[in-house]
Amino acid sequence: MITPLDILTLKPGREDSVLRRHPWIFSGAVRNVDGTPQPGDTVLVRSSQGETLGAAAWSPDSQIRARLWHFDGDRAVDAAFFRERLDGAIRRRDAITADGQTNALRLISSEADGMPGLIVDRYGEVLVLQFLSAGAERWRGPLTDLLRERFPAAAFYERSDGDAREKEGLHARCGFIGSSELEFPCSVLEHGLRFAVRPDTGHKTGFYLDQRDNRVLLGSMCAGAEVLNCFSYTGGFAVFALAGGASHVTDVDVSAEALALARDNVAQNGFDAARYSQEEADVFVYLRRCRDERRQFDCIVLDPPKFAASKSQIDKAARGYKDINLLAMKLLRPGGLLFTFSCSGHMQLPLFQKIVADAAVDAGRNVTAQRVMTQSADHPILLSIPESWYLKGLLCRVD
Ligand code: SAH
Numbered sequence: 001m002i003t004p005l006d007i008l009t010l011k012p013g014r015e016d017s018v019l020r021r022h023p024w025i026f027s028g029a030v031r032n033v034d035g036t037p038q039p040g041d042t043v044l045v046r047s048s049q050g051e052t053l054g055a056a057a058w059s060p061d062s063q064i065r066a067r068l069w070h071f072d073g074d075r076a077v078d079a080a081f082f083r084e085r086l087d088g089a090i091r092r093r094d095a096i097t098a099d100g101q102t103n104a105l106r107l108i109s110s111e112a113d114g115m116p117g118l119i120v121d122r123y124g125e126v127l128v129l130q131f132l133s134a135g136a137e138r139w140r141g142p143l144t145d146l147l148r149e150r151f152p153a154a155a156f157y158e159r160s161d162g163d164a165r166e167k168e169g170l171h172a173r174c175g176f177i178g179s180s181e182l183e184f185p186c187s188v189l190e191h192g193l194r195f196a197v198r199p200d201t202g203h204k205t206g207f208y209l210d211q212r213d214n215r216v217l218l219g220s221m222c223a224g225a226e227v228l229n230c231f232s233y234t235g236g237f238a239v240f241a242l243a244g245g246a247s248h249v250t251d252v253d254v255s256a257e258a259l260a261l262a263r264d265n266v267a268q269n270g271f272d273a274a275r276y277s278q279e280e281a282d283v284f285v286y287l288r289r290c291r292d293e294r295r296q297f298d299c300i301v302l303d304p305p306k307f308a309a310s311k312s313q314i315d316k317a318a319r320g321y322k323d324i325n326l327l328a329m330k331l332l333r334p335g336g337l338l339f340t341f342s343c344s345g346h347m348q349l350p351l352f353q354k355i356v357a358d359a360a361v362d363a364g365r366n367v368t369a370q371r372v373m374t375q376s377a378d379h380p381i382l383l384s385i386p387e388s389w390y391l392k393g394l395l396c397r398v399d
Contacts, residue, residue, distance in 0.1 A: 005035075005042055005043060005044045005055070005074075006033060006034060006035025006036070006037040006041065006043045006044070006058070007033070007034040007035065007043060007044045007046055008025070008030060008032075008033050008043045008044065008045050008046065008056065008058070008065075008066055009030075009031045009032055009033075009034070009046045009047075009048060009050075010025070010029055010030065010031060010045065010046065010047055010048055010053075011028075011029055011030070011031045011048060012031075012048040013048075014028075014029035014031075014048075015047045015048070015053070017029075017384075018045065018047075018053050018054065018068065018071070019053070020384055021071055021384045022384040022385060023056075023067050023068040023111050023116055023384075023385075024064045024066075024067055024068075024116075024385075025045065025056060025064070025065055025066040025067070025068070026063060026064060026065060027063055027065045029065075030065050030066075031048060033058075037058040037060075038058070039058065039059060039060055039061065039134040039137075039138070039168075039169065040057055040058065040059070040133075040134040040135050040136075040137055040138025040139070041057070041058050041138065042055050042056070042057060042058070042069070042077045042135075043055070043056055043057075043058045043066060044074060045066065045068060052073045052074050053071060053073070054068045054069070054070050054071040054072060054073065054075075055068065055069050055070055055074070055075065055076075055077050056068040056069060056135075057069060057116065057117075057133060057134055057135020057136075057138065058134065058135075059133060059134035059135065059168055059169075060134075060169075061134070061167075061168060061169030062133075062134070062167050062168045062169065063167070064167075067111075067116035067117065067133055067135055068116070069081070069114070069115075069116070069135070070114065079142050079145075079146065082115075082139065082142060082143060082146055083146055085113065085114050085115055086108065086115075086143075086146055086147065086150070087150075088113075088114075089107060089108050089109075089113040089114075089115070090107055090108075090150065093105055093106075093107060093377075093378050096376075096377070096378055101189060101190075101191050101192040102189055102190050102191055102192075102212070103122070103123075103124045103188055103189050104121075104122065104123050104124065104188035104189070104190055104195070104197070104207060104209060105121070105122055105209060105212075105378045106119070106120070106121050106122075106209050106210075106378040106379055107120040107121065107122050107127075107378070108120040109378065109379050109380060110132070111382050111385060111388065112379070112380040112381065112382045112388055113380070115136070116133055116135060116136070117131060117132045117133025117134075117135055117136030117137075117164075117168075118130070118131060118132070118133075118136040118143065119132065119205065120147065121199075121204075121205040121206070121207075121209060122151075122154075123186050123188045123197050123199060123205075123206060123207070124186060124187065124188045124189070125153060125154050125155060125186075126154060126155045126156075126157060126182065126186050126199060127147060127151055127154045127155070127156050127157070128157050128158075128159055128199045128205040128206065129143075129144070129147070129156060129157070129158050129159070129160070129177070130158070130159050130160050130162075130205065131143075131158070131160045131165075131170075131173075132160065132162070132164040132165050132168070133164070133168050134168050134169070134170065137160075137168070137170055144156065144177055155176065155180040155182045156176065156177040156178060156180075157175070157176055157177070157180075157199045157200070158173055158174055158175060158176070158177050159174055159199060159200075159205050160172060160173045160174065161173070161174055174200070184197075184198045184199060184200050184201075185197055185198045185261065185264075186198075186199070188207070190212060190215070190236075191212075191215075191216060191240075193239050193240065193243055193269055194265070194268050194269055195207065195234065195236070195239070195265050196234070196261050196264050196265060196268070197234075198261065201257070202234075203233065203258075207234070207236070208233060208236060208303075209376065209378065209379070210343075210375040210376055210379045210391055211236060211237070211303065211341075211375075211376070211391075212376040212378075213373070213376045213377075214237075214339065214341075214373050214376075214393060215236050215237055215239075215240040216240065217339075217371070217373065217395065218237055218240055218241055218244065218299075218301065218339055219240035219241060219243050219244030220244060221244070221299070221337060221395075222241050222244050222245070222246045222298070222299045222337070223244055223245035223246070224245060224246070224247055224298075225241070225246050225247060225297075225298035225299045225337075226246070226247055226248050226296075226297050226298045226299070227241045227246045227248070227249045227250070227297065227298065227299045227300070227301070228249075228250050228252070228290075228297045228299070228300045228301070228328075228331070229241065229249055229250065229251045229252065229300075229301045230252045230283045230286075230287070230300065230301060230302050230303070230304070230324070230328070231252070231253060231283055231301075231302065231303045231304045231305065232251035232252060232253045232258070232259070232262055232278070232301075232303075233253060233255070233258045233262070233303075234258050234261040234262045234265055235251050235259075235261070235262030235263075235265045235266060236265075237301045237303065237339075238251050238262060238265075238266060238276065239265050239266060239269055239271075241299070242266065242269070242271045242275060242276065243269065243271075246275070246299070247275065248275050248276070248277070249275065249276050249277075250276075250277050250278065250279060251276075251277075251278040251279070252278070252279045252281055252283055252286050253278075253280065253281075254280065254281065254282055254283075255280075256280055259278050259280055262278060263276075263278065283302075283304070283324060284320075284323065284324065287324060287327035287328060287331065288327065290327075290331050291327060291330055291331060295331060296331060296332070296333050297331055297332060297333070297336065298332070298333055298336050298337070299332075299336060299337045299338075299339070300328045300331060300332060300336070300337075300338050300339070301339045301340075302324050302325065302328055302338070302339070302340045302341060303339075303341045303343075304320070304321075304324065304341070304342075304343075305343070306343050306344045306345075307320045307321060307342070307344055307347075308344040308346045308347055309344075310346065311346050313346075314344075314346055314347065314351075317342075317344055317346075317347060318347075318351070318355050321342060321347075321352070321355045321356075322355050322358055322359050322362075325338070325340055325355065325356050325359035326359040326362050326363050328340070329359060329360060329363035329365045329367065329398050330363050330365075332365075332398040334398075334399050335397065335398075335399060336397075336398050337370075337395065337396070337397060337398070338367075338394075338395070338396040338397075338398055339373075339393065339395055340356060340393065340394050340396065341373070341391065341392065341393040342391075342392050342393075343390055343391050343392075344390065345387035345388070345389075345390040346387065347392065348386070348392075349372070349389075349392045352392050352394070353369070353394065356369075356394055356396065360396075360398075365398050365399065366398075366399040367396050367397070367398050367399070368396065368397050368399075369394045369395065369396050370395045370396065370397055371394075371395040372392075372393070372394060372395075373391075373392075373393030373394070373395060374389065374391050374392060374393065375389075375390065375391035379391075
């Protein structure tokens with residue numbers, strides 16, 4: 001029996017963002033809801049004129065009251081719908097794994113793949129799943145079954161935690177789905193280099209997959225260079241720099257656990273330990289120490305955590321970015337390279353450019369950007385959500 005769906009009607013004049021294919025409906029845009037949908041249930045979305053615009057997952061506890069699954073009128077949201085979505089997203093990523101040298105990637109990237117709240121990362125034979133919205137939570141069972149059909153040999157680990165879930169009124173849930181003998185860390189390949197990943201205790205789902213392309217770029221540009229890798233986490237950039245022929249790499253991070261994995265990653269790729277060192281330190285403090293000791297480098301990576309979690313934190317974040325960029329520029333030999341990033345969705349590229357430009361003026365250095373960098377293609381940017389272009393990077397030559 002098909003039960004008719006509940007209906008969410010938008011306020012007059014609040015249809016624009018849906019018509020522009022932005023999938024979020026904020027509480028202030030809702031005129032009324034006919035029926036009593038439960039969290040995660042599918043509701044039809046209608047304009048104030050009564051036109052059906054699409055179907056959304058209802059989320060009464062969130063400011064984002066509903067997230068659209070699609071913009072195709074009254075098309076059904078069911079297992080067949082999700083199968084099509086999953087197949088499409090996975091197929092679009094075939095090129096990343098095609099040469100057999102990479103087996104770690106984001107398979108499903110939430111809104112950008114038409115599945116708000118669902119993240120699926122593949123680490124070799126482990127899939128890490130995050131159900132971060134009421135809608136994704138509602139479909140957890142069928143989505144897991146569909147993924148099992150496609151990846152019958154994989155272990156499934158759930159990392160449904162973090163702020164996003166709390167805002168949706170959901171409790172954290174972490175652990176294997178079904179039984180598994182597997183122990184973490186697990187091992188993955190990225191462009192033929194090997195990395196240990198901890199989906200259980202690591203950041204995000206365990207690894208910064210979004211930096212894959214930029215690690216390759218660094219590796220291609222640092223032969224013979226002395227490299228300082230700030231905010232190193234588990235040494236992703238360090239391993240690529242060593243593979244690219246860097247004479248020496250120093251990883252800096254506050255996390256002892258991350259650095260322990262970084263050391264394993266350098267060792268398991270067969271690099272001479274003499275070419276590598278690490279500092280468990282606050283980057284803000286460490287860069288000042290290097291300045292006072294007149295240390296110099298040929299290449300510096302700055303990949304800090306998100307400094308601005310909301311629009312209101314932009315000014316404070318800007319000061320943080322300027323500080324580390326200014327210090328790093330002072331430490332670079334003439335002609336040195338600075339790979340500088342911001343992963344704050346609220347920090348747009350023109351502002352980031354201005355911050356780095358201001359740092360160059362204060363450092364008294366002539367700085368040109370050689371390349372603009374962004375997140376790798378398995379983290380697509382949804383053009384209708386500007387914040388989904390969250391990773392911005394400038395590769396600068398510092399003279
Ligand atoms: N470049 C990494 C990802 C960096 S994530 C990669 O490619 O994998 C940001 C890292 O910054 C985390 O490992 C976190 O532990 C570290 N961190 C956060 N604040 C810090 C600080 N003030 N000083 C040093 N490390 C910091």
